[in-house]
Amino acid sequence: MKQKVPVGEEPEGVTVRPDGKVVYVTSEGDGVVTAVDTSTLQAIGQVKTGPRPRSIAFTRDGATGFVTCENAGVLTVFDAASNAVKTTIQLPKIDGAPTAPRPMGQVVSPDGARLYVSLGRAKAIAVVDTASLAVVGTIKDVGARPWGIGISPDGAKLYTANGPSGDVSIVDVASSQVTHVAVGGSPWGIAVAAPK
DSSP, X not given: OOOOOOOOSSEEEEEEOTTSSEEEEEETTTTEEXXXXXXXXXXXXXXXXXXXXXXXXXXXXXXXXXEEETTTTEEEEEETTTOOEEEEEEOOOOTTOSSSOOOOOEEEOTTSSEEEEEOGGGOOEEEEETTTTEEEEEEOOOOSSEEEEXXXXXXXXXXXXXXXXXXXXXXXXXXXXXXXXXXOSOOOOOOOOOOO
């Protein structure tokens, strides 16, 4: 019988590295991400993050990981081979937003050049250059509380799930124009399927 892997208190996000060899689990209570070998189901390392890590995303080659840290308004960036922290990216305050940035979900563009981060109660999306690791833009007034985020296969549209308002935002990346589609309930996550 296999033993349980210690992943810390309040596990939240679970993401598989692009090569499929390691799965990463965030622990909100401990401020860490635990790396688990998918063949042995054993913990093989931890990444110390900012407070309340939420989600994990990787560059297309799987070399670099990003962790949204809600309570600090930062991204913890780590090397996926060594699980060592590379840097921390402070996400900017949004003019006119009701709160500081509260990073939740994130998605990498199909070409791998950009990382889009939903900022929760700040009602915005931050745009990060994955090469320079710098914030290169923001998209304001996205929705009531954008959390889950997805991107179209061509990279032209972003989609956010906005729990409090029961809708999904559709964001045109080129123009930053936002439209809303009512879906009911309290949507928090979203997935975008590639066309067949």
